[in-house]
Amino acid sequence: MSFCAPVQDYEYIMRHIVGYGKVSATERFEEAGEELTSAILTEAGRLCEEVLSPLQRNGDLDPARLEDGVVHTSTGFAEGYKAIREGGWISVAASPEYGGMGLPMAVTTAVNEMMSAACLSIALNPLMTQGQIEALEHHASEEIKAIYLPKLVSGEWCGTMNLTEAQAGSDVGALSSKAEDNGDGTYAITGQKIYISWGDNDFSENVCHLVLARLPGAPAGTKGISLFLVPKFLPDASGEAGEANSLHVVSLEHKLGLHGSPTAVMQYDGATGWLVGPEGGGMAAMFTMMNNARLGVGCQGIGAGEGAYQKALAYAKERKQGRTPVAGGTGAIIDHADVRRMLATMRAELFAARCIAMANAVAIDMSHATSEPDWAARAALLTPITKAFGTDTGIKVAEIGVQVHGGMGFIEETGAAQYSRDVRVTAIYEGTNGIQSMDLVGRKLMDGGEAAHTLIDEMQRFAEEARATRPRMAGLIWNATETLREATEWMVSQKSMTARFAGSVPFLAAYARVLGGYYHLCAAVSEGSNGPRTKLARFYINRLLPEYKALLDHAMQGDADLYALDIEDFDVA
Template structure:
């Protein structure tokens, strides 16, 4: 099989030609030195690491899997060394707080790096990804002592992190969780309970493992307003950070999963483990959401990453596999990439991935602006866009990633079903991204039920105005007509659907029934916007541009002609309302 080729050229095109990265960074205090040249060198190195160190462990990691030996996790061959190399090269702290040893680079570069790591080895990527999420929750909500002790070691990658939320009876509905925290005289807490589905719950890389655990204090109110967040390390560290006694937590079992076999997803038992409160009592969910929002974007990028890797390999296969006659019948044996239906599959994956990458860059830029822009109004506006896009990126990118993996597997025919070829692993691995960090249905309800009403219902329209602005200027560009027109039509459908849902906000079934279709309609329209911007930028880059840039207008035309028509169906389905979903009683099912 072909090796993964990091799409750095495309990333640089997005930064420099599409999203005006240098000018954006120049406006952000602390990022004045960041520009496309710096980005290029970071991304080149990250891509090299992903392709040369992480990808070679992807198939073998899947076959070997992580396992539990005498209560301790053993990761697959090579993971330990790769993790060490990853940390030593500084990738763990790329966007980490410089006050605690991080490099303080923008989210924009973090998210592009995340994509390449996810393409190369999804199971591996969860280790630094969850560590970063835990780092952010501690950074935002923990006291100074905990920060000083934990953050430098987590940002360096020496210690890893894990999020311990889910219990057997408390998944989407965290209000049901029963893990208890009892205050001790020394200010610490004793944590007791069992959590399931804990990614990176244990590892054999050495160092400490910092669990962020949701639990209830003795006086906690019922439901989500009685949940507190605790830092529970595997080893109790001294004040100088050297590892002390083993804490009372252990991996009781590893989950047997469909995919991400190399990733040790643990059933975690906390048996009176010592922990420390992070943030206010009973306000743990808010603190955890700091981590979860970043994680949700990260999971969306995981979906994109797997999709990109899959479509690359399918494309390489389709160029080499000889089967069937040429369309005009003149050549008896041609590469299958000549067949229209194979092209349909490859192009679908390609336009979904390229479009999603563009949207990921824009969203990350909004995060950087929200975090640093000197103007509070600009910060707030960007923050609203991040809130709006978080469920879209998480759900749509993981759906697109899975769909791309399935289509790419299909390109290989029977070989796609055979493990050795690696395509079926992409399908199994991508599948988890649609489920964890809040299922995609939960994301869709977050979009229709919580994000649409924000800013008095003006958040989404504020984004639509931005899209219209782009479309108006693109309408004047020769060669961009098809994508501009199709996106404008999709936007009309999205606006009508938005108004329909907001007008019926008093009916709780409406937002729920529309949610999944609406999120996809929103995502496809937004990708249409990204394709419009890319087309305009590619056309002005001229005929000398790199092949990956020159092909953008043709890809946009495919997106317009063969993908955007889905928005017709989605609008019709949304406008048909919830009645047909709610007619049956539960017994009738």
């Protein structure tokens, strides 16, 4: 089985569903028309198929390891990284000023998803660097930019994010790493950070850590946090990696999956760092990095799901088992109704999630390329949805992929289980999906629900227009948007955040469910025939969409029933 990059799917979505044409119509992205983006996606697809996909199993079977303080990466990863770097795939969206392609996030998003589908472990590495590039572009001094950005953009150096400490996970404000002013423009960073993805490697000349820490006398909580750039090797006078800094990898985690990606405990012992952004501005700067990382992680979920889907499809076409229940069947298990149902579910869910991610990327691009303020709000609204729904979809799809394989799915050699193990972390890192849902019903509804309602209006208008050509599907989508509108109003009307949070996860899931249905309807309308997209849209809208009702029932329960449970009521006896 060989991986096939779903380039046509991205192109279709960009052209016909999420209005990428608006992006390439802007001055900023005028060069990124259909021809160029098509050539770029095709080229990236080739890298994924030929170079990265063969590394997928290596990462699992030959995990990154720490020996005598040195991280050794999985067999072939150094060559894989070199190919990513040389193709310019780390810096598709980075500013041309420092060597990037300066292309829209929509293109980056497709490339990142493909790389994740081919080999999630290695794809996580450039995602971290991309976040760092963006944070430095926005918040670093010109001096820092001049030294670091060319190296990061070219991929000679890699970037990481250092937020979490043992006592400070979802609650970043609880962190206690310290920074002291050295009086020479540098700071001494001391503390221990955990869960540092790609905290070190043996294939880049340097590893640059963005570290959250507190200056002396800083206030408690997130307001007292500043951001520091702390490289493994201090740049010398010529800007090359020089003397080793006072930091090291303490250990690598033994994880459920993603074994090819070293997850480090990092120790900083008065390591030399540079302030990025203002004192106390660490969280703001980190959020620049995190928002795009959240879109990126959503795409990791979708990508891993795509890999799992292709593997399951290949198996279902090849495995002969049981009588063929249909005339003219293939004789393989894809003939069985339930296997078809599983495969169609995987494909329909991935399409929905991919459209959401692409719409998110387009909103980011439009917010960068125009001065229309609604685009930033749209991007902010979609980010937690892309992250949570993209990763939940990846987990669900990979899980179905295991089931399609039957007994073989439980055997590691098959590789189906690896998708399921690898993708699992995507619902946890970059803010758990619970945190994403709290972000959606909290921060992202602080505009009184305006951004959420604007998108619902858009869906509803489209459904009204679509009644002419797709009456049944359009009617179902219209009804769904109406129920979603009422639930959104209910959410906004809750003054108690706890009442919102008591239903935030199902609310996010329902919003994504309806949004996915809307994009499927867009596909059916634009296809204009009874083609594959229309058939898949019908499957999604008839079979998967109806979940939104139960999810919204769940979302609007409030918190009383949860807090009526005493702690002892949870106990087992």
